[in-house]
Amino acid sequence: MSEEHQNPVSLPRIGDKAPSFEVNTTQGPVKLEDYKGSWLVLFSHPADFTPVCTTEFVAFQEIYPQLRELNTELLGLSVDSVQSHIAWVRNIEENFNTKIEFPVIADLSKEVATKYGMIHPNDSGTEANRAVFVIDDQQVIKAIIYYPLTTGRNMAEIVRLVEALQTTVDHQVSTPANWTPGDKVLVPPPASQQQAEERANDDSVEVIDWYLAKKQL
Amino acid sequence: MPCGKNQTTLSPSQIQLFLAVINQHKTFNDIRLGVNLPVFKVRSALRELQQADYIQIKDDDYYLTEKGRHSLSN
Numbered sequence: 401m402s403e404e405h406q407n408p409v410s411l412p413r414i415g416d417k418a419p420s421f422e423v424n425t426t427q428g429p430v431k432l433e434d435y436k437g438s439w440l441v442l443f444s445h446p447a448d449f450t451p452v453c454t455t456e457f458v459a460f461q462e463i464y465p466q467l468r469e470l471n472t473e474l475l476g477l478s479v480d481s482v483q484s485h486i487a488w489v490r491n492i493e494e495n496f497n498t499k500i501e502f503p504v505i506a507d508l509s510k511e512v513a514t515k516y517g518m519i520h521p522n523d524s525g526t527e528a529n530r531a532v533f534v535i536d537d538q539q540v541i542k543a544i545i546y547y548p549l550t551t552g553r554n555m556a557e558i559v560r561l562v563e564a565l566q567t568t569v570d571h572q573v574s575t576p577a578n579w580t581p582g583d584k585v586l587v588p589p590p591a592s593q594q595q596a597e598e599r600a601n602d603d604s605v606e607v608i609d610w611y612l613a614k615k616q617l
Numbered sequence: 618m619p620c621g622k623n624q625t626t627l628s629p630s631q632i633q634l635f636l637a638v639i640n641q642h643k644t645f646n647d648i649r650l651g652v653n654l655p656v657f658k659v660r661s662a663l664r665e666l667q668q669a670d671y672i673q674i675k676d677d678d679y680y681l682t683e684k685g686r687h688s689l690s691n
Binding site: 424427428429430431433434435436437438468473 | 625626627655656657658660661662664665
């Protein structure tokens with residue numbers, strides 16, 4: 401039995417303060433605290449110079465301008481060295497005419513990958529899997545996504561997730577299945593019988609039933 | 618592990634950009650607007666420039682050191 405099985409790592413969860421780090425990246429040393437005031441999509445990938453990861457990096461770069469418009473930064477991570485990252489992003493630029501503009505953490509010690517629970521021993525004991533942590537401007541974890549090594553992530557969903565999370569923060573509403581900006585949002589359900597009775601007759605919202613009501617922002 | 622270590626990870630042109638802007642502006646927000654880079658990059662670069670003795674911080678304002686002034690004039 402591996403050590404990870406004997407001593408499970410305590411993983412950060414939604415609502416937790418994001419674990420701090422100070423790391424070397426392709427753009428110099430950064431601390432998590434450097435991102436205060438902006439949202440952050442921290443994502444891991446298994447390894448440089450691998451096929452799925454390469455397609456993902458091109459795709460992450462494609463959504464980076466959209467994320468920047470949402471006051472959101474991108475930060476990649478793998479357990480490779482800075483020199484490996486540099487060689488890989490230069491290779492991506494040569495092969496795909498895509499310049500990677502976001503920094504990539506060189507987590508050779510696996511310190512950050514371990515803190516964030518990015519290594520899943522039964523998928524790969526040595527590499528980080530495809531984790532995505534959405535961290536808000538107060539450095540609180542707002543969402544977590546895990547994909548296995550074999551499955552590339554959906555970039556439109558990552559952008560949609562950030563838009564949905566920011567909409568919830570800005571307007572104290574929820575977002576329904578498949579929500580995209582411009583769609584109606586869900587208002588919080590009534591917390592008392594009296595609220596429920598008044599909600600049923602509230603013309604300012606679209607009431608499907610007393611517990612399910614939508615409105616346009 | 619590389620065979621040598623640079624004093625900073627900033628490129629010569631990045632150093633010159635920051636030193637030129639800090640020569641004109643003292644506050645973080647003005648420097649950030651001057652260099653037109655993401656906030657995380659500005660914080661990281663200012664920390665590196667301070668550690669390499671190009672700049673110093675007094676009362677939350679940023680100033681060039683003698684080394685910084687010398688580098689800017691060259």
